Amino acid sequence: MTAARIESAALPRGTVLAGARLVLPGGVVENGRLVVDGTRIAAVTGVTDAAAGAAGADGGGAAGAGDLDLAGYTVLPGFVDLHVHGGGGASYASGIAEEALRAARTHLEHGTTTTVASTVTGEIDEVARQAHVLSELVEDGVLAGIHFEGPFISHNRCGAHRPDLLRDPDPALVRKLVDAARGHAKMVTLAPELPGGLESVRMLAELGVIAAVGHTDSDYAKTLEAIEAGASVATHLFNAMPGIAHRAPGPIVALLEDERVTVELINDGVHLHPSVLDLAYGTAGASRVALITDAMGAAGMGDGLYPLGPLQVEVRNGVAMLTDGSSIAGSTLTLDVAFKRSVTVSGLSLTQAVESLCAVPARLLGLDGTVGSLEAGKLADLVVVDSATHDLVAVMRRGEWITGGERFATVPAP
Template identity: 65%
Template sequence: MTQRKVLTGARLVLPGGVVEDGRLTVDGSTIAGCGPAAAAAPGTAAPAGAAAGAPETETYDLAGHWVVPGFVDMHVHGGGGASFSAGTHEEALRVVGTHRRHGTTTMVASTVTGDLAELARQAGVLSELAEQGDLAGVHFEGPFIARNRCGAHEPALLRDPDPGEVRKLVEAARGTARMMTLAPELPGGLDSVRLLVDAGVVAAVGHTDAGYEATREAVDAGATVATHLFNAMPALGHRSPGPVAALLEDERVTVELINDGTHLHPAVLELAFAAAGGERVAFVTDAMSAAAVGDGVYPLGPMDVEVRDGVARLVQGGSIAGSTLTLDQALWRAVAVDELPVEDAVRALSATPARLLGVDDRVGSLEPGKDADLVVLDGDFRLRGVLRKGAWVVSPEKP
């Protein structure tokens, strides 16, 4: 018989707002119902014909807690001491497991700049994990990016975005390519954006030297994401607004923000939300292998990264090299430090990236019929439980 879980007493963050003293019911791997506890029909705590408290029903009293949708990270490179760029099932699954324990129940695997043949090989490995449901797809970050804005990407491996090469990488992912970050001002950039759109792949503007007009052209060509807005692109200027203004002002664009306290000042975060609105912001980690591990020296593609006090920088040159962030930390910071409304912070971690990736029919919100992916937080917004497809990854009984 299908096992049922009943979560009671928590604040539920639903698409329509926060429900106090809520009740959420899970049947198997699916959400069966959610809403005010007082509105629950008699007998909904157990399957028909079963007594309340029968072995088929697990009931969790979560008074004083929050229940929010499982997080969706559309830009993550590694964690737990492992990296997607290693191109092995073992390391990729270690990354997945690490971030799941921190609430990310859906994620896209991001690569870093490398030799095209090696990137194609990595894409083939990652596509297998996407096909079996461990990943939501593949994100290629580089090698088609600007040399002056390459950040933690190997300059010697950068190249102009030739549409033929772009197509080969997309094909190597065997239908699981979800996004590609490129610099649209480079030769072939706009044609590559159009190719990606025709292939059903999200074209993202990032690691770019594009000006305001060139960025607008890229959006008109079909680009719909700003890769870690403000980082690895020209700064906003009052006479030269650059890509930041073009990306913030256009309603077709979703902007990624890395909310770790290092990549963005809180005032800049507030500016992005004010300009784009809560429905166009997606929190991402851009995490590298040190996430959830600690300080030390780690590989990031062909580069070496040193992590000190949780901040990752290239050993050579000192550029910021991704983050050590997990999305539960991003949510805590958004609410406790940045003082964002809970609904806006949760949307940026779930519904918005799910919609952009085209998986919002299954995940991204707490609604009947969707996957039972959710996160339990205590009153201080610290993670206490993670449920994925109806199975506890982290049980709220064992924080």
């Protein structure tokens, strides 16, 4: 496959976005200025809120002639999703390139400018075939990598994965899927307590692929062993794993307490009670939390029936469940909604939300040199939201408007 791309509208070189609130690594800039030159951010100017308060200064100034006037809007880095199965009625596990493009486009229009495509449990050869298709989209720049969720997971915690297709994480089988991704495997979720689990964690760490603990029946001690072996992510923490008991802390406590572990959280109001989200942030902090969607094909769509790998899912009132009612089956979440919920319901600051939606996953993927924050030299991947409502307004990827850019007027010369 060649030249797979998503249509967009390029900006003139040296375009200035002015007058906006900018969420930067060091804090929030009011009335800032951001220069886009080609695919990159050329400059960011303004004084962060903390520095402005100390110095009595403000940001970079109002829009001038030729600038795009973004007064009343907030500019964030493009969102980075580590864990997403589909959207727009399409699934990454279909093994069909056109479906994968549709899913990527759906989430891109909701602000996810960097996507790792997640598969679901299937026959090993079929998942390997899917990986081959997805790897071509990585090479075309549509996707940032591949995440294998299943089949190396616990029968007791399989959730929306077909039980008869589950396999122990034999290192040879794990390596087969990694090799099928042609160097683009970013993460493998597995249950470390299963035969071959720890050996596979070690192998993945040696290969530079993230080993994630998830869909597991592991206890506290075995989870610690997995972390020592190289596991560095908790797949949708709290979901599909034993809960916390006072004499059996289980995997959750082990994953939360170790500073080497990044924890995924699904902030959709369905997967986690608000107090549980608060517990995770209070223990791990925003610097170790990656907010994900775990979205399936219904994201960006309405209620109805949808496939999730070999299983069928029914979505009612935006909640995805297996048709037999036995398990939540991913989400219908998009990251713009996760952002708004994080700052309006969960009480996160703008900088905390951006850290968990952008900087943390970018760093985990080794992409923090190019995405994940608004800094000169990085790709011009931007999300624009209304400063008052936090609703999505526009999305830019690599210096090109994907949606919403037409609303910003160029300031005329006096």
